[in-house]
């Protein structure tokens with residue numbers, strides 16, 4: 001199923017309206033993301049922002065934009081340095097484990113890996129170059145404490161992002177601030193370069209034309225964004241708490257430096273509250289992602305919980321809310337399992353018939369049949385019609401039979417034919433409905449299709465010559481061939497399932513394209529689940545439609561990143577693997593009694609030992 005193309009509109013904090021995203025260079029959306037300060041494990045409020053940014057990135061890609069994104073890691077600022085000094089270790093030794101933990105957490109939440117993860121400490125030279133130019137222009141000056149400060153009076157549009165009225169606020173605020181974070185009431189000149197203070201900075205300092213010291217927090221992002229993405233970028237994202245002063249200061253620094261507009265679109269996600277209160281350690285309502293995982297929630301559930309509230313609405317976190325997210329995902333999970341089940345059930349009936357005919361008569365025939373069917377049922381791959389999946393199973397089970405090669409290839413041929421019948425017969429029966437010998441003609445077509453190396457039999461280039469040949473004796477051959485090809489072409493667009501999927505995709509895409517309006521997009525998804533479930537209840541969903549729906553869900557999940565598309569992998573308990581190893585050793589030493597004990601231990605726990613050409617393995621099941 002192809003996704004609809006739509007242009008994305010996103011709310012721009014600066015202009016206070018939704019605006020279409022149109023890359024400056026006409027090709028690639030360049031996006032900058034303020035990343036974590038790596039002095040601790042990130043909390044769920046931080047991850048709300050990162051999940052929003054991931055949704056934005058995935059939506060852009062889904063809609064056909066190409067994206068180049070950078071997220072910085074703030075490894076030098078007041079908190080990281082304090083941590084390193086307190087533990088008497090280097091800054092790098094202190095921040096490294098938190099950087100690693102951060103990447104683990106991103107993976108837990110299925111946040112897509114982006115192109116660039118710059119670390120602030122590696123861009124100090126770029127920061128110094130910007131500060132130097134601001135000094136040369138007279139926009140930056142040396143303060144009484146020898147630090148370098150930005151004179152906000154020299155940047156007339158200061159405050160335009162946070163919509164501050166500087167003339168009202170600025171009365172009396174002529175001093176400058178050294179701290180990186182401060183409130184709007186304290187709007188004032190901010191620090192670019194902090195002059196070295198041994199007590200505050202420990203071993204952390206760089207040489208610069210303005211003396212020994214270290215960069216302020218705000219200059220870090222300006223330097224990394226401009227260095228890696230260019231002086232004018234398309235989208236800058238972050239949490240609302242970054243708007244002032246951080247992003248305001250980024251604009252002032254970057255634009256005074258380059259003379260160009262720094263950012264086209266500013267997008268910010270709202271706060272996360274816990275039980276309607278600001279999350280804080282002192283209130284005991286502070287949660288890292290790791291806290292939630294420890295309580296037994298999966299990354300998917302947390303991601304879904306963070307994702308399902310629109311990014312510009314405050315999200316109130318509660319454990320009931322998290323449980324509800326879990327329940328929603330379970331509904332989707334059941335639905336997906338049901339679709340897999342429909343495919344498998346129907347295919348198993350077909351394969352069973354083929355095996356009945358193709359397997360040679362022997363006392364083991366019944367056992368072979370059930371083992372083949374059993375093994376295929378364990379396959380988590382979606383396309384179990386693929387001979388690449390069936391073939392190794394057949395070889396493994398039949399390898400002792402002297403004629404196994406011939407038998408395997410016979411079954412595979414029949415199996416492939418069956419797939420073609422499944423796909424082609426409903427189409428061709430319509431075109432041939434008035435022909436008395438249509439069964440024979442259909443068989444001929446299936447036979448010819450079998451000889452096609454090209455697997456994509458629904459491709460008109462493959463089918464056209466075959467149809468021409470088979471229908472050559474008909475006076476209205478041309479019309480019939482064209483009719484059949486047209487039928488093949490539109491085949492996917494038939495039936496209620498396809499109509500439901502198409503409508504759902506439309507709603508999903510149009511809502512996301514409208515400022516990531518996630519609630520109606522998800523509602524459309526759950527409506528679809530309800531409607532197709534009731535078709536399943538009535539037995540009206542074919543193998544092909546089940547596959548189509550699974551493809552649809554995989555497509556949707558490119559954006560959501562939460563669906564359990566594959567059934568859970570089975571994990572064999574470690575004690576059984578140990579027992580299997582012990583048994584093999586005992587057998588090699590001809591200690592049959594111990595070998596039998598190990599086998600009994602394994603079987604008593606519901607597993608079977610299977611001999612294969614590549615060795616033994618365990619699988620779930622009872623002795624047949």
Ligand SMILES: [Zn+2]
Nearest residue numbers: 034035221246
């Ligand atoms: Zn930043």
